[in-house]
Every structure is written in C-alpha cells, then in structure tokens.
Amino acid sequence: MKVLDAHDPSVDxxxxxxxxxAFDQMAEVEREVAPFLQALVTFAGKWMPDVVRGKRRRKFSRENVWESLKERRDENSTSIGLFRAHSPELDMSLSLRFPPLAPKLRIWIDVKPLSLFSEAEECRRFIEMVRAWATRYPTQYASAHSMADRELAGFPHFGREAEVSRRDGFEKVYELCWLNVFGPKLVERVGRERMLSTPAHLVEELPNGSVLLVLWPTTAEFSSEESRVAQARAHVHLRPDLDFDTVLRTLKERSAALVPVEPSFHPDVAPFLSRLPDEFSISERQRKIDELNAFRPPVPEEWLPVALPSDVANPERVLESYGDLSEGLVAALHTQVPSITDETAESLTDLDFYFWREDFPERYTRELIDSHTAPALGAYLGDVLVRRLGGTWVLRQKVEESQVRVGKRVWLPFLRARRYMQSRQSLLDYSLTQFFHEVERYRP
Incomplete structure (x- = not known):
C-alpha cells in the first residue's frame, strides 16, 4: 500500500x-486511545489518514489502529504510523509509553503543504481537535506551526544543550507558535491572569488548567507583516523581559530567510547545483540557493594547447589498465549511481551529486582516494570524453600527464580527478559536470 512522503524535498x-x-496507566489502552481517535476522525478533514502502519500497512480503521498498537507493543511502549496515499501528504505517529517509564501519549503530525492551512475552516477544525486532545491528555506544552519557521526558531532546544533541553523541557516561553497549549505549571509560572490577557486570536482556559492560545486565524500566513507583529506583541506580553523591537526584528529576519529565491546557477554547473538545495533543511534552502546563484567555478585549467607526445611502449596494455580502473569504479558505484554504466554527461552529474552528498573526500581515507578512487575516476572521465565527444587518448607513463585530445586542445582527466577529490568544496570547484561542458565547447 503506497503512501506519500511528507518529507520529500520541495519548495513547499x-x-x-x-x-x-499524560494518560491513565491503569485503564485499558483502547479506552485511553479512543478519545484521540474520536477527535481525529471528527476534525482531521482533508488530511485524514487512510493508512495505518504497525508491523505492516493496513487500511485506516479503528479496528486496524487497535491491531497495529497491539502488534507493536513491547514491555514499555507501542507506536504506530498514520499516512495518506493521496495529497495532501501526511506523516503522523501515535506512541504510548508505559510504566516503569512515566506514562506518556505522544502525537506527531506532519502535513504537506502548509498552504492547506491557509483555509480558516481547516484551521478551525484543527483547533477543535487539539482542544479535545489537550483536555483529555494533560500536557506541559504542545504546538503547531510552520516546519521551516520552527527550524529557524531553534526548536526544540532553543540554543540549550540537548541534555538540558530534555531535562527542563519548555519551562519558559522561548517562542510562540501559531497554536500553543501551555500546561498548568507554565501558566502559573507566567501568571494565569497575564496568560489569559494575551493579545491573540484565541485565548482559552481549558478545564484541566491548561491554556490554549492561537495567534491568528490561519497558519499559512505566519510570515506576513501583520502576523509577525501579532506574534511579537503576544510574546513580549508573556515575556516582559523581552524587547518588542528586538523580537519583531528577529521575526522579520526569519520571514526574509524564507522568501523564495529564483535559481540562476552558472550554466556549466546548473545540472549539478540544481540538486543541492533539496539536501538542506527547508529553513536553509533559500539562503543556499542564493549562495549557489553567486557561485562561479574556476575556469578549468586541466588542458594543454599542444599534446605531450606519447611515451608508452605498449599503448594497448595501458588502455586496458585504464579500462580496468574505469570498470572498477562502475562495479563499486553502480548501485548508488545506476547511470554510471551509461558513460554520459548525466552520469558525470550523478557522480558529482553522489560524491557531494556522501561528503566522499572527507569521509574516506586519503590513501584510498589517492591510490584508488581518483585514478579510477580519471580513467572513467577520460573514457566519457572519448565516447561522447569523439576524443582520442594520448598516453603517458606518468598517469596524470595522460591526455584526451578533443578538437584543438588536449585535456588532462586524471589531473582533474585528483583536484576534484581534495575536499567537499573541490567537488564544486572542479566538478565533472563543468569539465565535460568546457571540453564540449572545443569539440570539432
């Protein structure tokens, strides 16, 4: 049963x-989970899960939720995943922790795209659902917000050491999200009267002493000028020690960091660079696109105007050894980079992306890279120039001096490969993609 992945990279x-x-550890699990399910079924709306996964995937139903929870249970816990097979994408989990651990019911919801929650009705239904959960399962703190803005805000540690963050939790109002549930302990620390007088779209005291606070009617407009002012005003109200202008400036900086940047990469490396932004968190992505737009790789210098004459006694044997090197690279990487068997410009771009994503020059030993990977890559790169651009090998006893003649220039693939494999930055500066396109310009 196929499900959509809410973590697929995109601009959304x-x-x-x-x-x-918390939940009643002495009660039947089904009884304790029933209010969770009732609120979910009643209010989820367009993002309602249709798949439940325990040890296997099943169609969503109450009965299949019970079955999945039972089959995943061990001595101290149980957990299930809830997903959708159609847009909007959903990655949701429910987990329960049992004694001797402190009994906890955890809910995680990740819906994509955020724009679904630009609809006031969808947001209203979500608020109703959270109200039901927060009333039934007392919480210290819960929140709903943009993933990108949460990342920029430093959730969940807010600059603290992870150990300190886990120990102290959300013991003061570090940040305000679109929707917040503050438990009684935090409400008392802030001051119940102050909490209930917060300037916001909705401030409601729940029967168990918690407070539900929603900053504005819809989530998706969180980065607008009006929403940021409301966010800053509410935050400073709850934290009088903070300065309004400073808080608002920080929020506006976060909004600016999320404004979409149009990619305009250098054409010779665009096929490679266009794959990189999705490897960064969504909060960093626009800044990375801006950086990559400004990136200009050095003009390739791995060429000679006149070929060094061949000085090998047995060219066939040398070519055979190059073929062995190239085939070794293909054998080692054909699973991770399937296109490597094609020996095309696209294969080189796929290799660029693979080596960069894996941080290959930093993760593997220099001895392995210098004695195996770089020579094999040089042989493979030369073969691509021969096969795709009509090049001809001009062989030398010193491997880095071996050349491929294309047009009026001779190119040095082994030298390029060695420079390429020096660091992660060198994978950009000396990319195989750029080298191929530079050589291509001199094809007769």
Missing part, C-alpha cells in the same frame, strides 16, 4: 504539530 513548507500528554 510543512505544517507540524507536536504533543505529549
């Missing part, structure tokens, strides 16, 4: 909700 932001509440 995600809507995140995190919740951790």
């Amino acid at each position: 932001d995600n809507f995140l909700f995190s919740f951790e509440g």
Whole structure:
C-alpha cells in the first residue's frame, strides 16, 4: 500500500504539530486511545489518514489502529504510523509509553503543504481537535506551526544543550507558535491572569488548567507583516523581559530567510547545483540557493594547447589498465549511481551529486582516494570524453600527464580527478559536470 512522503524535498513548507500528554496507566489502552481517535476522525478533514502502519500497512480503521498498537507493543511502549496515499501528504505517529517509564501519549503530525492551512475552516477544525486532545491528555506544552519557521526558531532546544533541553523541557516561553497549549505549571509560572490577557486570536482556559492560545486565524500566513507583529506583541506580553523591537526584528529576519529565491546557477554547473538545495533543511534552502546563484567555478585549467607526445611502449596494455580502473569504479558505484554504466554527461552529474552528498573526500581515507578512487575516476572521465565527444587518448607513463585530445586542445582527466577529490568544496570547484561542458565547447 503506497503512501506519500511528507518529507520529500520541495519548495513547499510543512505544517507540524507536536504533543505529549499524560494518560491513565491503569485503564485499558483502547479506552485511553479512543478519545484521540474520536477527535481525529471528527476534525482531521482533508488530511485524514487512510493508512495505518504497525508491523505492516493496513487500511485506516479503528479496528486496524487497535491491531497495529497491539502488534507493536513491547514491555514499555507501542507506536504506530498514520499516512495518506493521496495529497495532501501526511506523516503522523501515535506512541504510548508505559510504566516503569512515566506514562506518556505522544502525537506527531506532519502535513504537506502548509498552504492547506491557509483555509480558516481547516484551521478551525484543527483547533477543535487539539482542544479535545489537550483536555483529555494533560500536557506541559504542545504546538503547531510552520516546519521551516520552527527550524529557524531553534526548536526544540532553543540554543540549550540537548541534555538540558530534555531535562527542563519548555519551562519558559522561548517562542510562540501559531497554536500553543501551555500546561498548568507554565501558566502559573507566567501568571494565569497575564496568560489569559494575551493579545491573540484565541485565548482559552481549558478545564484541566491548561491554556490554549492561537495567534491568528490561519497558519499559512505566519510570515506576513501583520502576523509577525501579532506574534511579537503576544510574546513580549508573556515575556516582559523581552524587547518588542528586538523580537519583531528577529521575526522579520526569519520571514526574509524564507522568501523564495529564483535559481540562476552558472550554466556549466546548473545540472549539478540544481540538486543541492533539496539536501538542506527547508529553513536553509533559500539562503543556499542564493549562495549557489553567486557561485562561479574556476575556469578549468586541466588542458594543454599542444599534446605531450606519447611515451608508452605498449599503448594497448595501458588502455586496458585504464579500462580496468574505469570498470572498477562502475562495479563499486553502480548501485548508488545506476547511470554510471551509461558513460554520459548525466552520469558525470550523478557522480558529482553522489560524491557531494556522501561528503566522499572527507569521509574516506586519503590513501584510498589517492591510490584508488581518483585514478579510477580519471580513467572513467577520460573514457566519457572519448565516447561522447569523439576524443582520442594520448598516453603517458606518468598517469596524470595522460591526455584526451578533443578538437584543438588536449585535456588532462586524471589531473582533474585528483583536484576534484581534495575536499567537499573541490567537488564544486572542479566538478565533472563543468569539465565535460568546457571540453564540449572545443569539440570539432
């Protein structure tokens, strides 16, 4: 049963909700989970899950939720995943923790795209659902917000050491999200009267002493000028020690960091660079696109105007050894880079992306790279120039001096490969993609 992946990289932001509440450890699990399910079925709307996964995937139903929870249970916990097979994408989990651990019911919801929650009705239904959960399962803190903005805000540690963050939790109002549930302990620390007088779209005291606070009617407009002012005003109200202008400036900087940047990469490396932004978190992506737009690789210098004469006694044997090197690279990487068997410009771009994503020059030993990977890559690169651009090998006893003649220039693929494999930055500066396109310009 296929499901959509809410973590697939794209320009779309995600809507995140995190919740951790208490439940009655002495009661039947089905009885304790029933209110969770009732609120989910009643209010989920367009993002309602249709797949439940325990040890296997099943069609969503209450009965299959029970079955999945039972089959995943061990001594201390159980958990299931909830997903959708159609847009909008959903990655949701429900987990329960049992004694001797402190009993906890955890809910995680990740919906994509965030723009679904630009609809006031969808947001209203979500608020109703959270109200039901927060009333039934007392929580210290819960929130719903943009994934990208959460990342920029430093969730969940807010600059603290992870150990300190896990120990202290959300013990003061570090940040305000679109939707917040503050537990009684935090409400008392802030001051109940102050909390209930927060300037916001909705401030509601729940029967268990928690407070539900929603900043504005819809989530998706969180980065607008009006929403940021409302966010800053509410935050400073709850934290009088903060300065309004400073808070608002920080929020506006976060909004600016999320404004989409149009890619305009250097044409020789665009096929490679266009794959990189999706490897960064959505909060960093626009800044990375801006950096890559400004990137200009050095003009390739691995060429000679006149060929060094061949000085090998047995060219066939040398070519055979190059073929062995190239085939070794193909054998080693054909699973990770399937196109490597094609020996095309696209294969070189796929290799660029693979080596960069794997941080290959930093992860593997210099001895392995210098004695195996770089020579094999040089042989493979030369073969691509021969096969795709009509090049001719001009062989030398010193491997780095071996050349491929294309047009009026001779090119040095082994030298290029050695420079390429020096660092992660050198994978950009000396990319195989750029080298191929530079050589291509001199094809007769």
